[in-house]
Amino acid sequence: MRRTGTVAAIGLLAAFAALMHWPVLFQGRTVSAFDLSYELFGAYRAVRPPDFVRAQNPLLTDPVQQFQAWDLAMFEGPLRFPWLWNPYAGCGSPLLANSQAAPFFPLKLLVYPLTGVRRGFGWVCLLKMALAGGLMWRYLREVGLRGSAGLLGAVAFMACGFMVAWLQWPHTSVALALPLFLWGGERLLAQRWRSGFLLVVLAVALGAAGGHPETLFHTAAAAGAYLAWRLADGVRERARDWRARLAAPVGLFGAAGLCGALLSAALLLPAVEYLRHSAAWADRGAQSRTAPPAPFWAVSRADAARARDEALTYLLPNTFGNPRLGTRGWNERSNFNESAGYVGIAALGLGLLAWRYAGRSAWARALLALEAVSFGFVTDWPWVTRTLGALPLFNVALNKRFLLVFCFCHAALAGFAWREWRRAERRSAWDAAAAALIGLALLALALDRHSVFARSPYPSLAAFGARSLRHFLLFLCGSAAVLTLGRLARPRRLAGGLLIGLAALDLYGIHFD
Structure with missing residues (x-):
């Protein structure tokens, strides 16, 4: 029976990932913003289609100019293993050392020899999303969330704003390491030493192969903070044997991280060496050293407004524009990808409700603390950025990630x-x-934001605001109905299935294409 449930859960997550990529499966298409080439490169302007007006998404320049071009050159072009140098970039530049080429990412090694790079890039994106859901589901199962509870968390994560907006970047390849880290940490806390150790080693190795060291740093830091909180919670409950309870998990977690780094040394060491010559690294370090001192408790109106606007994008995605919709200019204060944090109306409301149940679970308390700190980084809240953000490495990383x-x-x-x-x-x-x-509260925020669109003199903005409000009301009312049904004694499976379906439809409606 347990095996049947596992197969069903994996099948549902794979089906949802396939739904999000159905043109790749059924139309032979791929995931690419190649239409940007007609705007970026003079050689393509002469052959652009006569009906071409503009590129669909001007933010996707990196995948076109870098990631897909590198993949073609490495797997189908003139560059050969071990891909150390790219002579075609300017006067030549390191390729393996730039990390983001990620030639050893397992999904690329699995897919590209079978499909080629052009079609395979779409399959890599599909498998990446499916794997994110599967690993999240397995972590939640480890901490006791089974059935619809685990599936809801997996669906909300695999198709959340971050995973979709950054899907073509190596950021989401490294993001797969986060549930692995926490799964391994929970195994170590449960004194399942061997499997916990191997999972952490795998997390580090996968993160290194994924191709974005900054995201690997963020996931490793988050995993370390999570484990520290869980251990502190355990010490508080069992004060007598705290030394014995701390030593083994901390030691094995650190040893596993070191083993993973050693396994990935051929990828990490060139990247570290190349980073020493990075202008961006030097600029960020200089800015952190020359930033004017300010008390961490001082919060300005601009800080509060920034946090409010950031929170609004998690409630009403695209509320400040979406380059895919041709509305990039609504908000020039941030890159759209940096504020793509939508997890769906149902998951948003339930995630807030989790604070009500904080006392019932140690792992949930750890995630709540981690969520609060992460939100502080994302919104550039002074209490976080002027304390934790001033620590080494944090002070040169883009912590909005x-x-x-x-x-x-x-x-x-x-x-x-x-x-x-x-x-x-x-x-x-x-x-x-x-x-x-x-x-x-969510309804009041949505109506207040809708009033801004309704007062707009531009019909297109007013119409967009009306569509956004209809979507919000549809899924808010649907979520409320399912929550009410979930309080009843008998139709528990029905309510769980409806909630997962509702969350999937919500995320598909917002994030597909």
Whole structure:
């Protein structure tokens, strides 16, 4: 019976990833913004189609100019193993050492020899999304979330804003390491030393092969903080034998990380050496050293406005524009990808409701703390950026990319809250009151934002605001109905299936294409 449930869960997650990539499966298409070539390169302007007006998404220049070009050159072109040097970039430049070429990423090695790079890039994206859902589901199963609770968290993570917006970048390849890190950490805490050790080694190796050291740093830092919180929680509950409980998990986690780094040394050492010559690294270091001192507790109106706007994009995606919709100019304060944190209305509300149940689970408390810190980094909140952000390595990293950690935590907490919400023995009027307050608060924010669009003198913006509000109301009301059904005693499986289907439709409607 347990094996049947596992097969069904994996099948559902694979089917959802296939749905998000159905043109790749059924139309022989691939994932590429090649139409940008007609704007970027003079050689292509002469042969662009007569009906070409503009590129569909002007933010996707990196995949076209770098990642797909590198893959073609390495797997089908003139560059040969071990891909150390690219003589075709300017006067020549390191290729393996730039990390983002990621020639040893396992999905590339699996797919490209079978399909070629042009079609294979779409398959790599599909498999990457499916693997993200599968690994998240397995981590949630490790901490006790089974059935619809685990599937909800997996669906919300695999198709969240970060995973979709950055899908063609190596960031999401490295993001696969995050659930592996936490899964391994939980195994170590449960004294399952061998499997926990191997999972952490695999997480480091996969992250190194993924091709984005900064994201590997963020995931490793998040995993270390998670493990530290879990251990501290355990020490608080069992104060007598705290030294014995700390030594083995911490030592094995560190040893596993070191082993993973040694296995990946051929990838990491050239990248570290190349990084020493990076102008961006030098500029960020100089900025951190010359930044004017300011008390971390001082919060300005601009700080509050930035946090408010960031939170709005998690509630109403595209509220400040979307380059795919031809509306890039609505908000020039940030890159669209940097604010793509939508996890769906149902997961958003349940993730907030998880704070109500914080006392019931140690791992959920760790994720709540990690989520709060990540949100501070994402919104550039002074309490976080002027303290933790001033630490070595953090002070030269783009910490807004902690958006990955925020999305992961919120998706996992949504599954946790759904499980607690349905537990008949723990029903409480306070639960219903908390859920109602969260729903009303989200509704008030959405209506307030809609009023801005409604007052716009441009019909296209007013129409966009109306469409966004309809989408929000549809899935808010649907989520409320399913939550009500979930409080009933008998149709638990029905409610869980409806909630997962609702979350999948919501994310498909926002993030497909």
